[in-house]
Amino acid sequence: MKSFIDCIPCFVRQSLDACRMITSDEEIIRALMPKLLAELSSTDLTMPPPAVVSRVHRIIRKELNNSDPYRKLKKQSTRKALELSKSAEDMIAKSNSPFDCAVRFAIAGNILDFGAKTDWNEDRVMNSFKSAMKKPLTDNQVTGLYSKIEMAKTVLVLGDNAGEALFDRLLIEKFPGDAKVYYAVKGSPVINDVTEEDALDVNLDKVACIISNGADIPGTMLSECSDEFKQLFKEADVVVSKGQGNFETLNENGREIFFILQIKCASLAHRNGYTEGDWVVTSTTSLKELNE
Amino acid sequence: MKSFIDCIPCFVRQSLDACRMITSDEEIIRALMPKLLAELSSTDLTMPPPAVVSRVHRIIRKELNNSDPYRKLKKQSTRKALELSKSAEDMIAKSNSPFDCAVRFAIAGNILDFGAKTDWNEDRVMNSFKSAMKKPLTDNQVTGLYSKIEMAKTVLVLGDNAGEALFDRLLIEKFPGDAKVYYAVKGSPVINDVTEEDALDVNLDKVACIISNGADIPGTMLSECSDEFKQLFKEADVVVSKGQGNFETLNENGREIFFILQIKCASLAHRNGYTEGDWVVTSTTSLKELNE
Numbered sequence: 413m414k415s416f417i418d419c420i421p422c423f424v425r426q427s428l429d430a431c432r433m434i435t436s437d438e439e440i441i442r443a444l445m446p447k448l449l450a451e452l453s454s455t456d457l458t459m460p461p462p463a464v465v466s467r468v469h470r471i472i473r474k475e476l477n478n479s480d481p482y483r484k485l486k487k488q489s490t491r492k493a494l495e496l497s498k499s500a501e502d503m504i505a506k507s508n509s510p511f512d513c514a515v516r517f518a519i520a521g522n523i524l525d526f527g528a529k530t531d532w533n534e535d536r537v538m539n540s541f542k543s544a545m546k547k548p549l550t551d552n553q554v555t556g557l558y559s560k561i562e563m564a565k566t567v568l569v570l571g572d573n574a575g576e577a578l579f580d581r582l583l584i585e586k587f588p589g590d591a592k593v594y595y596a597v598k599g600s601p602v603i604n605d606v607t608e609e610d611a612l613d614v615n616l617d618k619v620a621c622i623i624s625n626g627a628d629i630p631g632t633m634l635s636e637c638s639d640e641f642k643q644l645f646k647e648a649d650v651v652v653s654k655g656q657g658n659f660e661t662l663n664e665n666g667r668e669i670f671f672i673l674q675i676k677c678a679s680l681a682h683r684n685g686y687t688e689g690d691w692v693v694t695s696t697t698s699l700k701e702l703n704e
Numbered sequence: 705m706k707s708f709i710d711c712i713p714c715f716v717r718q719s720l721d722a723c724r725m726i727t728s729d730e731e732i733i734r735a736l737m738p739k740l741l742a743e744l745s746s747t748d749l750t751m752p753p754p755a756v757v758s759r760v761h762r763i764i765r766k767e768l769n770n771s772d773p774y775r776k777l778k779k780q781s782t783r784k785a786l787e788l789s790k791s792a793e794d795m796i797a798k799s800n801s802p803f804d805c806a807v808r809f810a811i812a813g814n815i816l817d818f819g820a821k822t823d824w825n826e827d828r829v830m831n832s833f834k835s836a837m838k839k840p841l842t843d844n845q846v847t848g849l850y851s852k853i854e855m856a857k858t859v860l861v862l863g864d865n866a867g868e869a870l871f872d873r874l875l876i877e878k879f880p881g882d883a884k885v886y887y888a889v890k891g892s893p894v895i896n897d898v899t900e901e902d903a904l905d906v907n908l909d910k911v912a913c914i915i916s917n918g919a920d921i922p923g924t925m926l927s928e929c930s931d932e933f934k935q936l937f938k939e940a941d942v943v944v945s946k947g948q949g950n951f952e953t954l955n956e957n958g959r960e961i962f963f964i965l966q967i968k969c970a971s972l973a974h975r976n977g978y979t980e981g982d983w984v985v986t987s988t989t990s991l992k993e994l995n996e
Contacts, residue, residue: 417720417733420741425713441709442749449712449745453738 413663414458418679423452423461427468429526430603433481434472444475462631462657469602470628480601482526482574489524489575489604490613496541497578503545504582512554513545514579514586515672519691520544521579522572522655522674526604540674543691550675550686551694551702557652557670562588564649569620570596570632570662572655572673574610580654584619594644595620599637600628605657631661656680663699670695705955706750710971715744715753719760721818722895725773726764736767754923754949761894762920772893774818774866781816781867781896782905788833789870795837796874804846805837806875807964811983812836813871814864814947814966818896832966835983842967842978843986843994849944849962854880856941861912862888862924862954864947864965866902872946876911886936887912892920897949923953948972955991962987 427448431441448468455464473479480486500517507513523540561567569584571577577595584593595616598605611622626638632653634642645651651669653662659671660680675681675690685702686692707715719740723733740760747756765771772778792809799805815832853859861876863869869887876885887908890897903914918930924945926934937943943961945954951963952972967973967982977994978984 417730417737420737421713421717421720424716428709428713438709445709445712445749446745449741453741453745457734457737 413460413660413680413683415461415464416679416683417457419461419464420452420457422677423465423468424449426465426603427472430469430472430481431476433485434476434478440476444472447471447475460631460633460661462629462661463633463636466602466627466629466633469630473601482601482604485526485532486574486604486610487613488532489526489573490578490610491575492537493521493524493575493578493614497582500541500544500579500582504586511558511583511586511588514583515554515557515693516544516547516549516691517541518576518579518583518654518672519547519549519674519693521576522672524575524604525573525655525674525676547691550690550692551698553670553693553695553698556695557650557693558588560650560668560670561591561652564589564591566594566644566648567591567650567652568594568596568644568648570625570651570653570658571598571606571611571616572658573604574606574613575604576654577606577611577616578614581614581616581619584616591649593620594623594648596623596625596632596641596644598628598630599624599626602628603630605630629657629661631657631659633661634665663696665696668695668697705752705952705975707753707756708971708975709749711753711756712744712749714969715757715760716741718757718895719764722761722764722773723768725777726768726770732768736764739763739767752923752925752953754921754953755925755928758894758919758921758925761922765893774893774896777818777824778866778896778902779905780824781818781865782870782902784829785813785816785867785870785906789874792833792836792871792874796878803850803875803878803880806871806878807846807849807985808836808839808841808983809833810868810871810875810946810964811839811841811966811985813868814964816867816896817865817947817966817968839983842982842984843990845962845985845987845990848987849942849985850880852942852960852962853883853944856881856883858886858936858940859883859942859944860886860888860936860940862917862943862945862950863890863898863903863908864950865896866898866905867896868946869898869903869908870906873906873908873911876908883941885912886915886940888915888917888924888933888936890920890922891916891918891930894920895922897922921949921953923949923951925953926957955988957988960987960989 504513520540625641627636675686681688796805812832917933919928967978970980973980
């Protein structure tokens with residue numbers, strides 16, 4: 413999807429947030445802002461939001477000399493995920509439908525996102541997990557996803573954020589059948605998106621083959637991904653996409669993709685018939701049918 | 705005061721709002737955004753917010769070929785003000801301290817501002833007026849202001865927004881003494897700031913001499929005002945400044961100025977020891993003492 417015009421103030425806000433991850437010196441940030449605004453002004457604003465915003469994040473990392481501004485926040489997310497994992501695992505184990513239950517925790521975990529909202533809000537995190545079992549799922553394609561995975565030889569999961577990745581592991585553990593599972597991470601740090609290091613922190617290598625997508629975009633822009641990743645993306649029997657950034661970059665893709673996410677933006681919600689805060693399990697096929 | 709870095713996303717948001725006053729065609733707005741972002745990127749971000757944002761408003765008015773995008777909203781504000789004026793006048797007339805009461809309605813009227821928040825929210829407007837008599841005034845300099853006006857030969861009131869101007873008239877009607885009163889309006893339309901036409905709509909000419917400040921900035925940047933206005937500003941015995949835009953451009957001015965406003969921005973509140981939503985009656989003298 414292309415960026416909405418309402419994304420533009422949000423890009424600037426997110427730039428500020430990223431700068432503040434590195435420095436509290438407002439004068440340093442102020443001095444960098446003209447460069448960031450100029451970059452945005454020369455960027456094709458019809459690109460998906462993750463593609464646009466990745467360009468300012470690149471400048472911030474370079475100019476403020478920090479290759480991974482969200483590292484501390486990512487580690488905090490991982491610690492929190494580990495803290496919450498025991499009760500999630502228990503509930504999944506005791507559930508009559510463990511796959512459905514694991515999908516729900518994978519969505520709950522999607523709250524560990526610092527692109528949409530930067531501050532660590534303990535209540536917001538806890539409320540997301542408390543909702544896990546009772547929140548209605550919008551366009552609930554869980555059964556369809558289950559059947560497809562059951563028959564698949566290869567499943568590609570597109571990771572979203574650090575910490576959240578732990579709940580992706582719990583979900584992969586409940587995949588039916590015996591497909592080989594790949595877990596795609598970002599090629600290098602961008603916002604708090606999951607990288608190989610973050611995936612290893614939550615033992616994703618125990619259940620999946622971790623693969624880099626080769627890009628530093630908080631979504632999956634195939635044009636910027638490695639050939640190896642693109643090949644896998646093309647050939648995998650099932651693709652499961654986590655989070656809003658991946659949705660924004662892949663919702664119009666021609667192949668079947670299942671999307672699992674929380675809707676964190678009023679504009680995106682409005683344009684797609686969702687409500688901000690919705691928990692969604694949909695697919696490109698389902699999106700197409702809804703739009704016809 | 706100089707712009708905060710947090711003003712920058714807000715400038716972009718306000719640009720979008722202004723564009724939407726003129727067109728609902730998102731592609732037209734999207735096409736204009738690079739120009740607005742480039743203008744911001746080349747603007748001195750140490751200038752006060754009204755000075756920065758006036759530059760994008762100029763481009764919007766020119767490029768979208770509309771000299772007064774907020775005209776409809778200003779007329780709506782004026783109608784609402786007229787509707788609310790009867791009960792305000794009654795309460796002021798019955799009050800034991802009519803000047804204090806009129807100050808309160810002048811602050812209540814400051815809710816009719818479409819720079820900080822663009823949508824017309826009837827509840828927000830009504831709540832502001834319902835609060836008029838009970839809301840505590842921060843740094844309450846009402847008595848000092850009264851004494852100064854009582855002794856003055858000339859009083860200059862710096863208007864803020866259309867509609868709100870009606871309540872400035874009610875306040876001027878309760879000025880003690882017999883000073884000649886000037887009411888400053890913007891030289892040409894910017895956001896919903898009060899112009900001569902808007903002031904005449906609420907009969908300000910019956911109680912004051914309406915004078916243009918000669919500028920199209922949603923505040924009072926003396927460097928861009930007419931010589932005639934600057935002379936008056938310098939020589940007036942008392943200057944009363946309405947609203948946040950005038951505060952942002954004059955709070956560090958060397959002369960004594962009384963400020964009457966609602967605080968509508970968390971950053972401005974935070975840096976000045978206020979809380980967002982505070983109703984403030986302060987002065988440059990008082991601000992200096994508080995900062996020492």
